[in-house]
Amino acid sequence: MDVDGVFFREWEARAPGERRSLRRARALADALGVLPPGVPVLTVVGSKGKGTAAVYASAYLAAAGLRVCTVTSPGLRSNRDRIRIDGRAVTTGELGALAETLERRIAGLPGRSDGYLSPAGLFMLAGLVRARRAGADAIVLEAGMGGRSDEVSLVRADVAAITPVFLEHAGVLGDTPAEIAREKRGVAGPGTRVVSAPQTDDVAAALEPAEVVPPGDPEFADVLPPGLGRTSAELGIAAARRLLGRDAPPARARDVLASVVLPGRLSAHTVPGSGTEVLVDSAIDRTGVRAALAAARARWGGVDHVLVCLPDHKDLDGAVAALDGLAVTFVRLPLPHLRFTRPLPRGWRVAEAAEVTPAAIAALGRRVLAVGTVYFTAAVLDAVDADTERVFVSAGARRPRGSGA
Structure with a gap:
């Protein structure tokens, strides 16, 4: 099925x-x-x-x-x-x-x-x-x-x-x-x-x-x-x-x-088979991107590369301002309800979602920040094989009462 x-x-x-x-x-x-x-x-x-x-x-x-x-x-x-x-x-x-x-x-x-x-x-x-x-x-x-x-x-x-x-x-x-x-x-x-x-x-x-x-x-x-x-x-x-x-x-x-774990909300993950760590955050506006960048710098002291994915209806201008001077790759998603038509800074690279692989992320450096829409952060979490099975642990939770309707 x-x-x-x-x-x-x-x-x-x-x-x-x-x-x-x-x-x-x-x-x-x-x-x-x-x-x-x-x-x-x-x-x-x-x-x-x-x-x-x-x-x-x-x-x-x-x-x-x-x-x-x-x-x-x-x-x-x-x-x-x-x-x-x-x-x-x-x-x-x-x-x-x-x-x-x-x-x-x-x-x-x-x-x-x-x-x-x-x-x-x-x-x-x-x-x-x-x-x-x-x-x-x-x-x-x-x-x-x-x-x-x-x-x-x-x-x-x-x-x-x-x-x-x-x-x-x-x-x-x-x-x-x-x-x-x-x-x-x-x-x-x-x-x-x-x-x-x-x-x-x-x-x-x-x-x-x-x-x-x-x-x-x-x-x-x-x-x-x-x-x-x-x-x-x-x-x-x-x-x-x-x-x-x-x-x-x-x-x-x-x-x-x-016990709460929030993958994709300032969560850090090691890229499989490499020494690269990626900090993933579903930031979609200037304030969020700046906060994610501050968290990355506090963790590492600096950032080697930023992956960003913001469709047209998100605050792309705010992200451009926040990421000024950094090495950036802009990722486009193949989703028909999201448009990626706005002009980008001349120095930014452009990649398709299929190119977001563990090897490609690791090649960007040892300190990579990934920010953008949740559809994108989901792809990054998948690439690094993040554990999303459980977001909190409720010890002693009751068993189901029955099969229901």
């Missing part, structure tokens, strides 16, 4: 200008019987840091003794990474079984007259099925691109966590950061408790009412990630606490949070 085909078939066959269909996604959810999910739901939206917030929220919930299903987008290395139970990715067999379930139900839907079923939406629905089969006590959903326009809006969120919002997907989600923020906040419904990372004044006004989580919580400061990821981690923990209505046991929470 072509497992990936089940999730990507309609998206790959979409017509120019065709949009995802929330109506068909809801019809599929009804056919699967996953709405309502029957357990508390925490949904994460925003422009940057959603994956970090989702993982730390999940880890905190697991530390409180809950069995947690986490759905993120896209995967770190493979599509199995998109759906996790207590931090562990689903197996190949489990993903295949979920694909079979979806394919049977999709076959019974009316024809696609108002749009396609998006991959992110289908993985979310597969995650809801997996949560029920695993006997999950809570679900953490990371939105794909939007909020109100995303399939996560079909699932009533008990808590919505909003990571920093900035101008991305302009003209699709909105023309200003405030418009984009309102679209993302649209994931919250009546009764949803909304918590937000600190935002710019215009975004904060658009998100009201929302509870702002101040940075610098000292309780777990020594086990949280450095740099910009800390804000998202703190937001995830705060959102999990709101969902629980209580605190997890402090010692257990510390142990589980300390």
Whole structure:
């Protein structure tokens, strides 16, 4: 069975200008019987840091003794990474079984007259099925691109966590950061408790009412990630606490949070068969690239080469400014929904994604920084054979209650 085909078939066959269909996604959810999910739901939206917030929220919930299903987008290395139970990715067999379930139900839907079923939406629905089969006590959903326009809006969120919002997907989600923020906040419904990372004044006004989580919580400061990821981690923990209505046991929470591993978020990896180390970060704007560069210099004292991959809708100008004077290779991905047409600095090399091999990375020097969109960092993680099987360890997690629906 072509497992990936089940999730990507309609998206790959979409017509120019065709949009995802929330109506068909809801019809599929009804056919699967996953709405309502029957357990508390925490949904994460925003422009940057959603994956970090989702993982730390999940880890905190697991530390409180809950069995947690986490759905993120896209995967770190493979599509199995998109759906996790207590931090562990689903197996190949489990993903295949979920694909079979979806394919049977999709076959019974009316024809696609108002749009396609998006991959992110289908993985979310597969995650809801997996949560029920695993006997999950809570679900953490990371939105794909939007909020109100995303399939996560079909699932009533008990808590919505909003990571920093900035101008991305302009003209699709909105023309200003405030418009984009309102679209993302649209994931919250009546009764949803909304918590937000600190935002710019215009975004904060658009998100009201929302509870702002101040940075610098000292309780777990020594086990949280450095740099910009800390804000998202703190937001995830705060959102999990709101969902629980209580605190997890402090010692257990510390142990589980300390076990969190975030490949592709300032993660360092040795390139197989070489003495090269690559620092991988999913930075997509000037601030993120500068932070990643500062982390690399703090680790190594300098940087030999930078691999960067930013499609047209990301902050390429900011990356160019941040990387001025460095040896840079710009990598293009063969994905039809990403465009790479903007002019590059004259001194930058250009490479295709297939050229990002262990040997090619090692040839760039002993200290290589790789930054860019998560699709690119996934390719780098794959090239260095990074371990993405488990993102946190929840010792003593309960066994599944049953096979479910």
